Amino acid sequence: MKNFVFRNPTKLIFGKGTIASLGREIPEGRKIMVTFGGGSAKTNGVYDQVAAALAGRDYIEFWGIESNPKIETLREAVKICKREGVDFLLSVGGGSVLDGTKLIAAAIRYDGDPWDLVLDGRLIGEIVPFGDVMTMPATASEMNLNAVISNKATKEKFGMRVDYPRFSILDPQTTFTLPEYQRACGMADTFIHVMEQYMTVTGESPLMDRWSEGILQTLVEIAPKVLAEKDDYDVMADYMLCATMGLNGFIAMGVSEDWATHKIGHELTAIHGITHGHTLAIVFPGLLRVLKEQKKSKILQYGERVWNITGGSEDECIDRTIAATENFFRSLGLKIRLSEMGVGADTIAEIERRFNERGAAYGENGNVTGEVARRILEEVM
Amino acid sequence: MKNFVFRNPTKLIFGKGTIASLGREIPEGRKIMVTFGGGSAKTNGVYDQVAAALAGRDYIEFWGIESNPKIETLREAVKICKREGVDFLLSVGGGSVLDGTKLIAAAIRYDGDPWDLVLDGRLIGEIVPFGDVMTMPATASEMNLNAVISNKATKEKFGMRVDYPRFSILDPQTTFTLPEYQRACGMADTFIHVMEQYMTVTGESPLMDRWSEGILQTLVEIAPKVLAEKDDYDVMADYMLCATMGLNGFIAMGVSEDWATHKIGHELTAIHGITHGHTLAIVFPGLLRVLKEQKKSKILQYGERVWNITGGSEDECIDRTIAATENFFRSLGLKIRLSEMGVGADTIAEIERRFNERGAAYGENGNVTGEVARRILEEVM
Numbered sequence: 001m002k003n004f005v006f007r008n009p010t011k012l013i014f015g016k017g018t019i020a021s022l023g024r025e026i027p028e029g030r031k032i033m034v035t036f037g038g039g040s041a042k043t044n045g046v047y048d049q050v051a052a053a054l055a056g057r058d059y060i061e062f063w064g065i066e067s068n069p070k071i072e073t074l075r076e077a078v079k080i081c082k083r084e085g086v087d088f089l090l091s092v093g094g095g096s097v098l099d100g101t102k103l104i105a106a107a108i109r110y111d112g113d114p115w116d117l118v119l120d121g122r123l124i125g126e127i128v129p130f131g132d133v134m135t136m137p138a139t140a141s142e143m144n145l146n147a148v149i150s151n152k153a154t155k156e157k158f159g160m161r162v163d164y165p166r167f168s169i170l171d172p173q174t175t176f177t178l179p180e181y182q183r184a185c186g187m188a189d190t191f192i193h194v195m196e197q198y199m200t201v202t203g204e205s206p207l208m209d210r211w212s213e214g215i216l217q218t219l220v221e222i223a224p225k226v227l228a229e230k231d232d233y234d235v236m237a238d239y240m241l242c243a244t245m246g247l248n249g250f251i252a253m254g255v256s257e258d259w260a261t262h263k264i265g266h267e268l269t270a271i272h273g274i275t276h277g278h279t280l281a282i283v284f285p286g287l288l289r290v291l292k293e294q295k296k297s298k299i300l301q302y303g304e305r306v307w308n309i310t311g312g313s314e315d316e317c318i319d320r321t322i323a324a325t326e327n328f329f330r331s332l333g334l335k336i337r338l339s340e341m342g343v344g345a346d347t348i349a350e351i352e353r354r355f356n357e358r359g360a361a362y363g364e365n366g367n368v369t370g371e372v373a374r375r376i377l378e379e380v381m
Numbered sequence: 382m383k384n385f386v387f388r389n390p391t392k393l394i395f396g397k398g399t400i401a402s403l404g405r406e407i408p409e410g411r412k413i414m415v416t417f418g419g420g421s422a423k424t425n426g427v428y429d430q431v432a433a434a435l436a437g438r439d440y441i442e443f444w445g446i447e448s449n450p451k452i453e454t455l456r457e458a459v460k461i462c463k464r465e466g467v468d469f470l471l472s473v474g475g476g477s478v479l480d481g482t483k484l485i486a487a488a489i490r491y492d493g494d495p496w497d498l499v500l501d502g503r504l505i506g507e508i509v510p511f512g513d514v515m516t517m518p519a520t521a522s523e524m525n526l527n528a529v530i531s532n533k534a535t536k537e538k539f540g541m542r543v544d545y546p547r548f549s550i551l552d553p554q555t556t557f558t559l560p561e562y563q564r565a566c567g568m569a570d571t572f573i574h575v576m577e578q579y580m581t582v583t584g585e586s587p588l589m590d591r592w593s594e595g596i597l598q599t600l601v602e603i604a605p606k607v608l609a610e611k612d613d614y615d616v617m618a619d620y621m622l623c624a625t626m627g628l629n630g631f632i633a634m635g636v637s638e639d640w641a642t643h644k645i646g647h648e649l650t651a652i653h654g655i656t657h658g659h660t661l662a663i664v665f666p667g668l669l670r671v672l673k674e675q676k677k678s679k680i681l682q683y684g685e686r687v688w689n690i691t692g693g694s695e696d697e698c699i700d701r702t703i704a705a706t707e708n709f710f711r712s713l714g715l716k717i718r719l720s721e722m723g724v725g726a727d728t729i730a731e732i733e734r735r736f737n738e739r740g741a742a743y744g745e746n747g748n749v750t751g752e753v754a755r756r757i758l759e760e761v762m
Binding site for chain 2 (some may be wrong): 003012172211238241260
């Protein structure tokens, strides 16, 4: 096991009717900005619950943080926060709204262009405190310090580290109106979050392996119900908990991490606007094929424990395990080939170029370079 | 899934050589009391590492917090803290030293007798901050707010809730000198901590079930090595991590809890001084037998997933599962019958009397009364 430091101060408030407790979690006397996405909060009833919980408090609303939140939009929010003296942020929506809100929280006390903070985290100083009502299980942004911010002008998308939410309120009932495609992408996102922390080296921590496998097993078990039963409280609660636990540090103690699938996926989103979780479902099987030798023993363990794949040669087991993974993504209703998504060889060449330009060396062994990224993408063409 | 609030602010610093980072974790300018147990810190080198890390800091030492920490000892420490103006506590040792330290932290700012706080947690006001160097995996006190305190005069032992450590430093190397019996009791303690949060209702959270089973599976896998290989770093790291994760709230989200085994076990320790983890290994199989019907589907799930027990009738599977659990405790070198420990029918009668006196109604269904406790103990006579 590797040395590690674990700390996660977020207060997780989970369950039916919990939005009503919102007011108690925000200190008195704060000037609050409540951030929203495109308007689903108004149709699914969350807006009304939040407004009721904030009755009598001093808050303004900011609408329109899009998926893959754009720096162009966030700059506007930062301007308003500075003008209005906002000193608490409340994100209401999914991971994109919360990621955008984290950037706003970091930029309010910064004098330059907020995009600077995305490019160079060392510029982040004081961060305005924030909390959230999370309505879409996927990114685990509600219990980690990460944000991923896009730049429309430059077609770039980068991850950054900001801070943990003070609190996160998750009421699974808020997910009942989520469309099937978002459910599918969210499950793929969670599945690959786990894989980035699990599909590396064997034997570093038998416990963390079990916990990662536990999330994967649960996702595989509940996925058909998440898609078919729109308003099954327990199923959506299970799914939300899996998503939060998938990227809050709980399965990363003392183990190596990969993250190459995310780095490649971010490019597909930046260039083609493909939904984040969907890009991961496309890229990951290609990565497993190209890095089959390096990840051999972990693929075998994963295949046996999650898919019950045993017997036959190691190569056969690995092939069946990768096929089972692809079938799982197909079963979510996702296309898993670049050609099905209208992505061609020119994009692959562009991603290779970008990786080379920045001297990319991703993955647990630092060997996912531009050339390896190209081979991974060619595998899933 | 039940509604829940999860929050665990402890900073966990885990790995080789981490005691050296101690100084950075305690704010400057504090008057520190360092608390110790019976002297093993001097023989295993931990004392020297702590002293080096605290060089130049203003601290005093308090030695002699015993296993099942006694209020009689802790009163002395509280007196010294008040006299010396101590405003930070550092526990160096196992769960007993840390539990005792938590009580001291709560009592420094309290004017009455510290035992009052054990009997009535509502009397706890300001708590002096504390951290720890944990040298014995078992109680998870390093990442929870619990303490268990004993009273020599009244032969009582009660749990209480105090606060989370600011930080906990775990270097698995500090466990290399632990005697076999303490390793065995520590593993039994962790095993039953998990059971108290798992062996209740089926289907409340498939993910929490997997995570609980993950700890149990890991313990079963590593136990022979923990006993046989005194200084295998990775094995002891795995064991330490299991112990911490066994009772820090990570496997308790949205699920029912039991804790009847602990309530009965505490009485065996209070009356006979039997080591805590050992009492649990004795009591738990009896509880499974007596509450077999109530816990049937969870016992079957546990048997299948942890012990691979399938086939035959449900009753046969349950019997084999309980036997496998007992064999596991035997394999740790523990006696698992009261008669082997010199505990007789008079103790059973006394525990029944104590439970009745306080109107005991323990367990997830509140049905472990004095009479049920008696039947549980008679099963393991």
